[in-house]
Amino acid sequence: MKSIAENTINRLIVYKKELGRLLKDSVSNVYSHKLAQLSGFPSHLVRRDLMNVGYYGSPAHGYKVNELEKCISDFLCTPDYVRVILIGVGNLGRAILDYCNQQNPKISIIAAFDSDKNKVNKIYHGIYTFHIGSVQNYIKENDIKVAIITVPGSEAQKIASEIVESGVNGIVNFTPVRLQLPDDVYIENLDMMLGLEKVVYFVDGG
Numbered sequence: 001m002k003s004i005a006e007n008t009i010n011r012l013i014v015y016k017k018e019l020g021r022l023l024k025d026s027v028s029n030v031y032s033h034k035l036a037q038l039s040g041f042p043s044h045l046v047r048r049d050l051m052n053v054g055y056y057g058s059p060a061h062g063y064k065v066n067e068l069e070k071c072i073s074d075f076l077c078t079p080d081y082v083r084v085i086l087i088g089v090g091n092l093g094r095a096i097l098d099y100c101n102q103q104n105p106k107i108s109i110i111a112a113f114d115s116d117k118n119k120v121n122k123i124y125h126g127i128y129t130f131h132i133g134s135v136q137n138y139i140k141e142n143d144i145k146v147a148i149i150t151v152p153g154s155e156a157q158k159i160a161s162e163i164v165e166s167g168v169n170g171i172v173n174f175t176p177v178r179l180q181l182p183d184d185v186y187i188e189n190l191d192m193m194l195g196l197e198k199v200v201y202f203v204d205g206g
């Protein structure tokens with residue numbers, strides 16, 4: 001497991017995304033205050049993070065967008081191409097299939113798995129759905145390290161244990177279950193209600 005603070009990584013990922021947008025718009029230079037505004041973090045934090053990845057802008061021209069984007073990508077060690085699987089092709093799973101594959105060309109969901117025979121052997125948003133019974137072999141044969149879990153909570157632990165046993169060591173877990181897995185497995189628990197509750201708290205004047 002890497003030792004850098006999770007919050008720093010979260011911010012770098014946001015900068016990278018914003019820089020990607022600027023590149024698409026053919027913007028060649030950006031100042032730290034503009035990147036701060038786009039990413040929603042304070043300028044001093046942006047400057048510190050970028051110094052930490054070893055990139056220094058010029059006071060006159062700010063940062064070169066393409067160089068900075070590459071520098072952050074190298075720092076994050078984004079490999080050339082990461083193949084991900086998704087388990088549970090329900091409402092949320094299908095929305096993720098639709099959304100994710102348009103986001104980062106280096107990260108692709110390449111297969112989906114479900115237990116429902118009506119969903120198996122079908123293609124959702126360009127991704128083929130296999131029966132869950134084949135997931136362990138698939139992971140081994142394709143050297144899959146990362147999986148997204150969108151099954152009902154009652155199924156989550158069993159699925160997670162099986163895929164980890166087969167070689168997965170990174171899981172994005174959308175279920176409400178706190179997965180019990182070996183320490184070397186990185187788990188990102190995502191829950192949109194947490195974000196909503198936070199917004200409600202602050203809107204409420206808290």
Ligand code: NAD
Binds near residue numbers: 113114116159
């Ligand atoms: P859903 O019922 O529409 O989809 C679940 C899918 O999992 C179905 O296609 C079902 O056939 C499949 N499935 C069930 N058991 C399986 C197994 N053993 N192996 C493989 N596939 C299996 O549910 P949903 O609304 O898409 O929600 C999915 C999960 O995401 C739930 O755990 C839900 O609580 C959670 N959820 C989380 C958030 C969030 O913000 N984190 C938001 C919505 C839903």
